[in-house]
Amino acid sequence: MNLLINLKSLVVLDPLALFFLIVISLVSLPSLIYSIGYFKNKFTLTKFLSTQLVTLAFIVSMLLLVIVGNALAFLIVWELMTLLSYLLVLTDSEKEAAVGAASIYIIMTHIGTAFLTAAFFLIFRHSGSFDLAAMAAACQTMSPLLRNWLFIFFLIGFGTKAGIVPLHIWLPYAHPQAPSHISALMSGVMIKTALYGLIRFVFLVLGISSLWWGITVLTLAIISCLVGVIYALMEHDLKKLLAYHSVENIGIILLGLGLSMVFTRLNLNNLAALAMIAGLYHLINHAAFKGLLFLCAGSVQKGSGTLDMEKLGGLIKKMPWTAAFFLVGAMGISALPPLNGFVSEWLTLQAFFSGALKVPGMLALGFAVGIAALALTSGLAAACFVKAFGITFLALPRSQNAEQAKESPASMLLGMFLLALSVVGLGLLAPTIFNLLATVTAPICQASLQTSNIFSLGLQPNSTISPLFIAILLGSGFLAAIAAYGLLQGKTRLGRTWDCGYYQIGSRNEYTATAFSKPFRISFSLFLLPFRKTEKVKDSFYHVKSFVYETYTTKIFKKYLYDAGLGLLLHSAKRFKRVQAGSIHLYISYILATLVLLILLVKIL
């Protein structure tokens, strides 16, 4: 066995690595600027400095992860990244919830890491080296069965970190507990490093050898999209809502990557490149808008002291800048033109469309399901963000806290502004970014795609569209309407909201987040299993003073998968307790038995 580390191949700086370096920097810089204002008056200087140091180390570990060219080094940096982010989730360790969330996070990601370690060592047995190039060469000669297993290991290993359903369980716990800019980093960037791993190790090292790999990824992607967005709709805590949207968006990115796997296997290289461009485009988009939205949520928390949407409202007047930035992020994530989310979802749909005529019929029908799922997801996401923005920022404040909310300091606003700018820029400069991504995907898919015309983005001759053009068109329609309005307008005066002629309405008459999502709760009740708790508070036998009404949904993955599994584990542990009965003689006999067994084992082998 020669040295595990060959210095020359320790670093990989191909276009893929460079792309991820850009993604990480895109969110890290604004987050660091933001953190100055966010921690002000919150922490002592020592705690502030130590947290900043850990944050920096966390960012460096992510940067390192995407450029190491050695699987063992990858594993070490991967673990470093996990541990540092664990520390950061614990920043508010006085809160009991933070400790619990951090524990769930570290246990889940270590299950994933175990699968990755197993996969790396299985390849190592064939390659004799952890060098990526050597591993890739060794994978070509493996048996198909082993490659299938390796794919499953990689999928579970990276899927846990990425938050694919049903491995998403840690996201809604860990993201809300961390300080907001850390959530932005974790949700915007860290979970993407898992997708980097998936591309690096499945596409480049393992090589796509079966069609079912891509189909599996597509299926999981569809499930992740829908489960993520449906759970997000039910959530009334702003950061938890955003955490579930990460599950959804990872699903959308995986739609692109899964399609790319299918096309690669079918030797449709240009389509594979298009699908991967769509996936990577959504990846950088999600980094931008989810980072932005988490920073805005932190700003809301700092300004009003709460993240519970039912206690917020009217913040657009108290925190106008935060509201404007949140609106940009919400429009981006809801795939509204001309912002960035629109471009990547449109590209993903284009990839589905273009592929449908070139793949077998059954697969094309599967594509139709994918298209429907993506459309449903984007519709539900738009509904969710109408709720998130409308209930939090519009109408009247629903509590004292919201009434007294204050706008955040300049450093926080600057951080949000930079990300808002990138959300807009990633949308309007779509052709440029498409071409850049084409150079990233060209070596992976052995394809060359370019957009020659600024007004055309897709591959179809009839699908000529450009976000910039849409923006110009919408802008001119907007201005024309304002002009017509200005010409024809009579007087304008402020009045009361229509209250059916009763007393002046207040914040208690407003629609709540729970009410807003009720149609969805009923419609998806088979999946959400909603239930309610009602309680009458009586001040005498005859008179009900007040009524407590709470609705809940059942988290089926937690209840029927994790809690059930945990129950089984505890149950069997209880059974095994009998073995440890406290008798010293019994223990000595255990030692003897083990010894005999080992000797026999050595003899046999």
Add this chain to the structure above:
Amino acid sequence: MMVITNQILWLALAIILAPLASGLITKVKNNLRLRQGQGILQPYRNLWKLFGKEEIVPANASWIFRVTPFVVFATSVAAVFFLSGDLLAIIFILALGRFFLALAALDAGSAFGGMGSSREMFISSFAEPAACLVIFAVYLTPGATWSLAHLLAGLALLIVILAETSRLPVDNQETHLELTMVHEAMLLDYSGPALALLELSAQIKQLFWLCLLVGTICPPVLLPYGFCLLGLIIVIAFIEVGIAKYRLFKVPDLLVFSVILALLAIVSALLGV
């Protein structure tokens, strides 16, 4: 340059004719109910009256409320503009207008607005997959030859249109009862020119959907375009008169039915029937 001028002329024509389609549907409906009904030019008179009126803006509302009519108008016009281009992009463009309208409905702080906003997003999130699948089915059946796929896709699209243009059995434009309003509930706090702009936008959007359906299924080779459009308007009037409003939670069933029709269209397109 010629193309752009041409496009703008068509756009102007669409904006001018859009209220007429609404007027026609109302007229046919009234005649079917054996009423004389208003003249087909009534929508124009309504718009003219509203444009001349004073506008009252709720004191609770923010700039979102003020800006929304212009955004919605811009998206409706853009949808018509792209009718001959990329249909998928139009779905996203219309979503932009709907997003702002739903926000503006929440902005005034009235429970009516919230109800309308929630219902609109609920219905549209089910209509979107159906619309995308219809576009997919049409994409899979290139060429002018008319097939079963066109018929199925057209039926699916007809259901989407009923939902998107707030018509029975999904929504009812003729009522202001809180149990039945969807689109009207969102506009409840608008008045004067802003309301006129929103109504005009809704009419333009309606004309866009009608043209899309005509372009999708009607055999333009056999019958002239305008004739098909008129036929479609009469069909919609018949549906509206002949059907009662569905309960809100039954609406997804209808739209899922539309999704299934679109899937069948795709299957038949793939089989080449």
